[in-house]
Amino acid sequence: MNKQFASRWLLAALIIAAGILSGQCGGGKKAMPVLHLYTWSDYIKPELVSRFEAANGCRVVIDTFDSNEAMYAKLKAGATGYDVITPTSYMVSLMRGQGMLQPLDPGLLPNRRHVDPEYLAIAIDREMSHSVPYMLTNSGIAYLKSKVRDFAPTWGMFGRADLKGRMVMLNDMRETIGAALKFLGFSLNSTDPAQLAQARDVVLGWKANLAKFENEQYKNGIASGEFLLVHGYSGDILQVQAENGDIAFAMPREGGAISCDDLVIARSAREVRLAHAFINFLHDPAVAAENTGFTQFLCPNRESYPLLDSSIRENPGIFLVPEIKAKCEVLADLGEKNVLYVKVWDEIKNGM
Amino acid sequence: MRRSRFPFIVTGVVLVFFYLPILILVVDSFNASRFGGAWRGFSLKWYARLFHEPAIWEAARNTLFIALLVTFVSLVLGTTSALALHRFANSRLQRGHYTLVYTPLVVPEILMGISMLMAFVAAGVELGMLTIILAHVTFCVSYVALTVLGRLQDFDFTIIEAARDLGASGWTAARRVLLPMLAPGLAAAALIAFTLSVDDFVITFFVAGPGATTLPIRVYSMIKHGATPLINALSTLLLALTFTTVLVSQRLSASGSLKSRTME
Numbered sequence: 174m175n176k177q178f179a180s181r182w183l184l185a186a187l188i189i190a191a192g193i194l195s196g197q198c199g200g201g202k203k204a205m206p207v208l209h210l211y212t213w214s215d216y217i218k219p220e221l222v223s224r225f226e227a228a229n230g231c232r233v234v235i236d237t238f239d240s241n242e243a244m245y246a247k248l249k250a251g252a253t254g255y256d257v258i259t260p261t262s263y264m265v266s267l268m269r270g271q272g273m274l275q276p277l278d279p280g281l282l283p284n285r286r287h288v289d290p291e292y293l294a295i296a297i298d299r300e301m302s303h304s305v306p307y308m309l310t311n312s313g314i315a316y317l318k319s320k321v322r323d324f325a326p327t328w329g330m331f332g333r334a335d336l337k338g339r340m341v342m343l344n345d346m347r348e349t350i351g352a353a354l355k356f357l358g359f360s361l362n363s364t365d366p367a368q369l370a371q372a373r374d375v376v377l378g379w380k381a382n383l384a385k386f387e388n389e390q391y392k393n394g395i396a397s398g399e400f401l402l403v404h405g406y407s408g409d410i411l412q413v414q415a416e417n418g419d420i421a422f423a424m425p426r427e428g429g430a431i432s433c434d435d436l437v438i439a440r441s442a443r444e445v446r447l448a449h450a451f452i453n454f455l456h457d458p459a460v461a462a463e464n465t466g467f468t469q470f471l472c473p474n475r476e477s478y479p480l481l482d483s484s485i486r487e488n489p490g491i492f493l494v495p496e497i498k499a500k501c502e503v504l505a506d507l508g509e510k511n512v513l514y515v516k517v518w519d520e521i522k523n524g525m
Numbered sequence: 526m527r528r529s530r531f532p533f534i535v536t537g538v539v540l541v542f543f544y545l546p547i548l549i550l551v552v553d554s555f556n557a558s559r560f561g562g563a564w565r566g567f568s569l570k571w572y573a574r575l576f577h578e579p580a581i582w583e584a585a586r587n588t589l590f591i592a593l594l595v596t597f598v599s600l601v602l603g604t605t606s607a608l609a610l611h612r613f614a615n616s617r618l619q620r621g622h623y624t625l626v627y628t629p630l631v632v633p634e635i636l637m638g639i640s641m642l643m644a645f646v647a648a649g650v651e652l653g654m655l656t657i658i659l660a661h662v663t664f665c666v667s668y669v670a671l672t673v674l675g676r677l678q679d680f681d682f683t684i685i686e687a688a689r690d691l692g693a694s695g696w697t698a699a700r701r702v703l704l705p706m707l708a709p710g711l712a713a714a715a716l717i718a719f720t721l722s723v724d725d726f727v728i729t730f731f732v733a734g735p736g737a738t739t740l741p742i743r744v745y746s747m748i749k750h751g752a753t754p755l756i757n758a759l760s761t762l763l764l765a766l767t768f769t770t771v772l773v774s775q776r777l778s779a780s781g782s783l784k785s786r787t788m789e
Contacts, residue, residue, distance in 0.1 A: 209735035214746035219579075234736040235580065237746035247731055250639055251646030254653075254735040389748070396560035416559055 206231045208447045211238060211255040213434070216308070217455075218467035225454050231447055248273060253441040256448040259434045262297050263506040265304045268437070274303045275438040281449035284456035289473040295503055296433065304435035305452050308408075308470035311431045311501060312348055313424040313490060315395055315410040316402040326423040328356040330402060331379035341394060342379065342404040344386035346518035347504050348430055349376060352404065355427045361502050364510040373517045377524050386522075395420060406432075407490050408470040422490035428500025433473070547764065554757035571758040581759065584743040591654060591739065592722040595661040599718045600711065602662070603669025610670065611677040629667045637664065638731035645732060652734025660732045661725065665718040672717060676710030712774055720767075 210217075214237040222233050236255070238244040241264040248255075249271070260268060268274050279285065285301055298304045316324055321336065331340055331352075342349050351361030353372035363369065384400065394400035396413045410422045436455065438448045454460060458476035465472045466482055471491050478486065485491055493501065507514070557568035575581065606626060613619040629637065641660050642652075650656060684706070688698040704711075726741040733742060744756055 207736075211735070214580075214743065236733070236735055236738045237743060238730075239742075239746040239748065243730065246639070247642065250642045250731070252642060252652055252731075252734070253646075254651065393560040396558065397563035413560060416565075 206444055206447055208233045208444050208451055209254055209256045210235045210259075210451070211244065211257070211439075212259040213237060213239075216259065216434075216468060218464050221455075221460055221464060224460075225451060228454075229447065229450055231444075233451070248439070253439075254443075255439050256442040256444050257451055258437050258439055259307055260437065262304075262306075262433050262435055263504055265435045265437055266297055266506045269298075269303050273440050275440055275442060275445065276302055277305065277438065277452075278449060281446070282453045282456075284453045287456050287458055287461070287474045287476045289475040289478075291498065292431075292433070292473040295431065295501065297503060297505055298435070304437045305456065306433045306473045307436045307455065308465075308468060309431060309433045309473050310406045310408040310470050311424060311490075311493065312343065312352075312404065312406050312429050313410075313422060314402060315405050315413070315420055315422045317395065317398065317419050318421050319419050320398070320401045324421075324423070326426050328352045328425045328427055328429075330425075331382060331404070334382060336401055337382045338384050339399075339401040340383050340403065341385055341387050341391045341400050342383055343391075344388050346514050349386065349404070350514060350517055350521075351430050351504065352376075352425075353379075355425070355429055355500070358427070361430055362505045362507065364507060364513055366513060369513055369517050373520055373524075376521050380521065380524070408468070410490065411469040411488075422488070424490060424493050424497050424501075426497060426500075428497055428502070430504050431501045432504055550757050551761050551764070554754060554761045556754065559754055571754040572762075575755055575758050575762075578755065580738075581740075581743060581755070584738050584740045587654065587737060588723055588740040591657055591661060592719050594658055595665055595722040596715050596719045598658070599662045599665035599669050600715050603666045603714060603718075604673050604707075604711065606666065606670040607673035607677055610674055626667050626670050629664045630671075634725075634727040638728040641728065642731040652732060652737070654734075654737045656732045656734060657729055657737055657739065660728050661722045664725075664728070665721055668717050668721060669714040672714040673707065673710050676707055676713075680706065716770075716774060 208231055210233055212235060217235070222235070225231075226233055238247075241261050244258070244260065245264060245268065248258075248268075265274070279301075282301075282305065285305060288301065288306060292306060292309065293299050293301070296306060314326070314328075314330060316330075318324075324330070330336075331342065333340075342352070347361075350369070350372050353375040354361045354363050354368060356375060357368070357371055359365075359368045359372070363372075387394075391400060391403040391405055392409055392413050395403050395405075395410075396417050407422060410420065414420050414422070436452045438445060438452075442448055455464065455472070456474050458474055458480060461472040461474035461477035462480035465477065465485065469485075471485075478492075554571055555567050555569070556564055557570065558565035606622070610619055610623055610626070638660075641656075641663070645652060645656050685698050685702055688702045689695070693701065724741055726745060729739055730742055730745075733739065740759075744759070747753070747756055
C-alpha cells in the first residue's frame with residue numbers, strides 16, 4: 174500500500190513539475206529579442222514596460238536587487254546577461270572605473286536633450302557619457318505639523334531638546350555626517366579631517382536627542398506618530414504622506430544630499446541597441462511624467478515637469494527652491510578617502 | 526513535592542518568541558495602513574493587490590518549479606549517497622565521502638554563493654534557472670543524505686536478507702522492502718530540501734541569472750522600495766500553504782507508519 178502511495182505522490186510531483194516546465198518554455202517566443210533590466214523593485218510603471226514591448230517587438234525581463242553593493246559584488250564576480258542597470262551615481266563611478274559599463278551612443282539617445290540641465294550641473298557624469306539620470310531623491314526633514322511647534326527648515330532641528338527621544342536620523346554615515354557638514358557650511362563630500370571632526374561633534378550633540386539611527390522603520394514611526402521629526406528620503410516620505418496628511422517634508426535651508434539612480438548599459442550587454450532605445454524611451458517627456466507619478470521619485474526630465482500632477486509639481490520637497498537647490502550636492506564616491514568617514518562614524522556610534 | 530514551574534515558563538517564552546512575530550505579520554496583512562504601526566481598520570486590499578502583481582507570481586512560479594525539481598534530484602542523489610555511506614561505513618573512501626557530504630553544511634552561505642558564481646562563470650555556464658537548481662541541489666543533497674543516514678542507522682537489514690531468502694531480487698527487495706520502510710525518512714528529507722530551496726536567499730542571489738528571480742530575491746528588493754503590506758499578505762499565504770503541507774505530511778506519515786506497523 175505504502176509503495177503505491179509513494180509512487181503516486183512522486184508521479185503527481187513530476188506531472189506538476191513538467192507542467193510548470195512546459196509553461197516556462199511555452200512563454201518564450203523564439204524570434205523576439207529580450208531586454209534584461211536589473212533594477213530596484215517597483216521602480217518602473219508596469220504599463221510603460223508593456224508599451225515599450227509593443228512598440229519595439231521585444232520582451233522586457235525585469236530582475237531586482239536590494240542594494241548597490243550586492244548588485245556590484247554579483248556583477249564583479251562575473252555575472253552577465255543584464256543589459257540595462259540602475260545603480261546609484263556613486264556606484265556608477267565605481268563601476269565605470271572598473272570597466273563594467275559601456276559608453277553610451279548619443280546618436281541613439283535623442284531624448285537626452287530633455288534631461289534637466291540644472292540637475293546635470295551637479296551630477297557626477299555631466300556629459301552623460303556612461304549614464305543617464307533616472308530618478309532623483311533628496312534627503313531632508315519630515316515632521317508632524319500638529320506636534321512640532323516653531324518648525325524651522327534647518328538641520329539644527331535635531332538639536333532641539335524638547336523633541337528629545339522622538340527624532341530619528343538615517344543610519345547612513347554619508348547622509349548623516351553629510352547633514353552635519355552642510356549645517357556647518359561645508360561640502361558633504363568634504364575630506365578635510367578638521368571639518369569632519371567638527372561635523373562629528375555636531376552629530377554627537379544631535380545624537381543625545383535622537384531615538385536612534387535608522388533607515389526603514391522611520392516611515393512607520395512617523396506615520397503612526399511614534400516619531401515627530403525624521404531625517405529621510407523625499408520619495409519615501411511622499412508615500413507616507415499619502416496616508417497621514419499631518420506629515421510635512423522640508424528641505425533644510427543649508428542644503429542636503431541629492432542622490433540619483435542612473436540608467437547604464439552593462440559591458441556584457443547583448444541587446445545594446447534595444448538598451449539604448451529603452452533609455453531613450455524612459456526620457457520621453459510623457460513617459461517620464463507617468464513614471465514619476467507612479468514611483469513618487471522625480472525623473473529629472475525638464476520637459477516632463479509641466480505634465481506632472483500639481484501635487485508633485487508644487488511640492489517644495491521635490492521641486493526645490495533655486496536657493497536651496499544651489500546648496501544641494503550629489504554624494505560622490507570618495508574611493509580611499511571613505512575610511513575617513515568610517516572612522517568618524519565609528520566615533521559617533523561609540524560616543525556618548 | 527510541587528512541580529517546578531520553570532520548564533513551563535521557558536516553553537511559554539520560547540513559543541512567544543517563535544510565534545508572536547508571525548502573528549503580528551498575519552495581523553498586519555489585514556491592516557489597511559501601509560506602514561503598520563497603527564491599526565487603520567480591517568482590509569483585504571493587500572490580498573487583492575497581490576493578485577495584480579504579475580512579477581510576484583512569476584517569482585513564485587520560479588521558486589516552486591526550482592524547489593520541486595531540487596527536491597526530486599537531491600532526494601535521489603542524497604539517498605544513494607546515504608546508502609553508500611551506511612553500507613561501507615568503515616572504508617577510507619566513504620569516510621572521505623562523508624566529509625565531502627558534511628562540508629556544505631558548515632561552509633558559510635555567502636562563500637558558497639560567491640564561489641559557485643565564480644565556478645559557473647569560469648565554466649561558461651549561462652546563469653539562470655539551471656544554475657540555481659544546481660546550486661540548491663549541492664547543499665540540499667547533504668541535508669537529505671544525513672537525514673536518510675540517520676534513518677538507516679536503526680534500520681534492520683536482516684529484513685532485506687529475509688526478502689532475498691524468499692526469492693526477491695536485489696532490485697525488488699530495495700523497491701518493495703527498503704524504500705517503503707525508509708519512506709518516513711525520505712518524506713522528512715524531501716520536506717527539508719523543499720523548504721531550504723524555497724527560502725534560500727544568499728546563494729540564490731549570486732547564482733541567479735536574468736529572468737530567474739525567485740520569491741526571496743523579490744521580497745528582499747521589495748522591502749527596500751516596494752509596499753511591505755504586500756509582503757505580509759504574501760507571507761501569510763505562504764504560511765498557510767506551509768502549515769497545510771506540514772499537517773498533510775504528518776497525517777500521511779502517521780497513517781503510513783501505523784499501516785506498516787499493523788502489517789508487521
